[in-house]
Amino acid sequence: MSRIFSGVKPTGHLTLGNYLGALRRWVEVDQHRADALFSVVDLHALTMEHDPARVRRLSRQAATLLLAVGLDPERCTVFVQSHVGEHTRLSYLLECTAMDGELRRMIQYKEKGAQARAAGQSVRLSLLTYPVLMAADILAYGTDEVPVGEDQTQHVELARDLAVRFNQRYGHTFTVPKATHPTVAARVMDLQDPTSKMGKSHDSGAGIVYLLDDPDQVRRKVMRARTDSGTEVSYDREASPGVANLLEVLAACAGGEPGELAGGYGSYGALKRDVADAVVEVLRPVQKRHAELAADGAYVDGVMREGAARAREMARPRVDAAHAAIGLLPG
Ligand code: AQP
Numbered sequence: 001m002s003r004i005f006s007g008v009k010p011t012g013h014l015t016l017g018n019y020l021g022a023l024r025r026w027v028e029v030d031q032h033r034a035d036a037l038f039s040v041v042d043l044h045a046l047t048m049e050h051d052p053a054r055v056r057r058l059s060r061q062a063a064t065l066l067l068a069v070g071l072d073p074e075r076c077t078v079f080v081q082s083h084v085g086e087h088t089r090l091s092y093l094l095e096c097t098a099m100d101g102e103l104r105r106m107i108q109y110k111e112k113g114a115q116a117r118a119a120g121q122s123v124r125l126s127l128l129t130y131p132v133l134m135a136a137d138i139l140a141y142g143t144d145e146v147p148v149g150e151d152q153t154q155h156v157e158l159a160r161d162l163a164v165r166f167n168q169r170y171g172h173t174f175t176v177p178k179a180t181h182p183t184v185a186a187r188v189m190d191l192q193d194p195t196s197k198m199g200k201s202h203d204s205g206a207g208i209v210y211l212l213d214d215p216d217q218v219r220r221k222v223m224r225a226r227t228d229s230g231t232e233v234s235y236d237r238e239a240s241p242g243v244a245n246l247l248e249v250l251a252a253c254a255g256g257e258p259g260e261l262a263g264g265y266g267s268y269g270a271l272k273r274d275v276a277d278a279v280v281e282v283l284r285p286v287q288k289r290h291a292e293l294a295a296d297g298a299y300v301d302g303v304m305r306e307g308a309a310r311a312r313e314m315a316r317p318r319v320d321a322a323h324a325a326i327g328l329l330p331g
Contacts, residue, residue: 012200014065020184100128106158250274
């Protein structure tokens with residue numbers, strides 16, 4: 001059985017992009033076909049200026065949402081990254097395998113570093129090194145597949161490079177993983193800026209549909225989505241990115257192909273109404289289950305504790321092997 005690892009970082013409230021690009025497939029497909037681990041990767045939320053209380057709150061909310069969308073702790077392992085020390089233990093060994101040049105080339109380092117500097121903040125060293133921690137998250141489990149949105153491709157490539165390099169230098173230790181992407185909505189775009197991805201840590205909430213937005217908020221955001229100056233509904237990512245994004249969201253939520261769906265609309269207004277309805281329907285059961293689980297924090301904590309214990313057992317032998325292979329004495 002193949003092994004899958006993926007995660008979400010608690011840098012903000014989870015979004016429709018997270019759901020359509022990642023979570024939904026974890027629930028509907030991945031947890032049934034593989035030995036799968038899904039994590040709230042909280043250490044990755046510390047690379048930019050952060051409020052400790054908010055990270056704690058968002059981590060708990062993300063854990064609750066992972067269960068609310070339908071991850072089943074009987075089928076897969078759900079846990080919080082910082083509860084499993086093997087991730088940071090392996091990360092240092094991989095830092096000794098990575099080169100600073102390959103980390104400085106990472107798009108997210110360049111973009112977020114520039115953002116921090118523009119806000120007059122210093123750039124944390126962890127912003128440069130966190131892709132190595134992400135590689136450790138993946139490699140610790142002998143992961144074959146990493147189901148992610150397209151924005152994470154470069155990071156999974158780094159994990160592959162580090163696995164190959166480590167294996168060549170120190171002997172075969174790691175499986176070389178590959179990224180897999182959903183067929184539709186691999187990249188949901190911001191409704192106000194359809195050339196940027198819908199990211200939970202981005203400033204303007206107006207273009208971001210959060211999983212816990214109520215139906216009125218969803219409708220308002222979708223109805224105000226930026227479209228294009230024309231009037232014709234056609235599926236063209238280059239010429240009409242706003243409309244293309246709405247068509248992709250509709251296809252992902254209600255079925256169909258974006259290009260074919262376009263033919264059924266004579267106006268942007270009608271398209272937006274259908275998109276809003278489809279999104280509201282997709283979110284309804286998730287929100288209902290979230291409310292039930294949020295009222296039973298002890299249950300969610302218990303699932304995370306058991307998940308961490310299981311994850312530790314899975315990771316330890318490989319991380320011990322990496323320690324030995326790289327030249328460290330056993331403890
Ligand atoms: N807009 C999106 N479309 C499709 N997939 C997406 N994912 C995220 N946004 C989209 C996928 O969701 C998984 C978890 O994402 P994450 O928590 O690593 O990142 P984020 O939600 O994009 O959060 P941030 O803080 O806003 O991230 P940055 O700043 O890195 O852009 C991943 O599989 C991701 O591909």
